[in-house]
Amino acid sequence: MSGEKGLLVSKIRDGTVIDHISAGKALKVLRILGITGSEGFRVAIVMNADSRKLGRKDIIKLENKYLSKKEVDLIALVAPTATINIIRDYDVVEKYNVSLPEEITGLIKCPNPNCITRKPREVALSRFRLLRKDPVVLECCYCGARVLGEDVEKYLEA
Ligand code: CTP
Numbered sequence: 001m002s003g004e005k006g007l008l009v010s011k012i013r014d015g016t017v018i019d020h021i022s023a024g025k026a027l028k029v030l031r032i033l034g035i036t037g038s039e040g041f042r043v044a045i046v047m048n049a050d051s052r053k054l055g056r057k058d059i060i061k062l063e064n065k066y067l068s069k070k071e072v073d074l075i076a077l078v079a080p081t082a083t084i085n086i087i088r089d090y091d092v093v094e095k096y097n098v099s100l101p102e103e104i105t106g107l108i109k110c111p112n113p114n115c116i117t118r119k120p121r122e123v124a125l126s127r128f129r130l131l132r133k134d135p136v137v138l139e140c141c142y143c144g145a146r147v148l149g150e151d152v153e154k155y156l157e158a
């Protein structure tokens, strides 16, 4: 954040800060991570913070919570500019950009209603291959149906 003057939420001692989320996407990031607030760890969400790089950005702070790299990379589906900061004893000990995994399993519903992964009695988890990163193009491994760009949000599993 640009200086500590405009700090709305205090620094955390340990945990994860998801920074540089495009403004308006914070809740979608939480959704993709499956974080509801009932897990017990403290969550801070700042929306529309000032950012030199993005103009406006959202920030999420997860206290005493660490995510796997794979989990975190799914954030790229809705917030490709996000950066992940790992905090230990108030210091940023690791920082990296999110990047989409080549395969995404069990997170996005196939848009094809006849796909085997949509049949209530089948146990097949949805599985998509990443065809293109920006804008995102995903292809169902079972039926070949594609999910494009912003539509990803529409097809997120509940
Ligand atoms: N942060 C935090 N608690 C800490 C340390 C950092 O909440 N103990 C937050 C900062 O407020 C910031 C993010 O983690 O939102 C990254 O921190 P830092 O790398 O210090 O900030 P910048 O240098 O501005 O990061 P960048 O270069 O990625 O913009």
Ligand code: ZN
Pocket: 110, 111, 112, 115, 116, 117, 140, 141, 142, 143, 144, 145
């Ligand atoms: Zn399909």
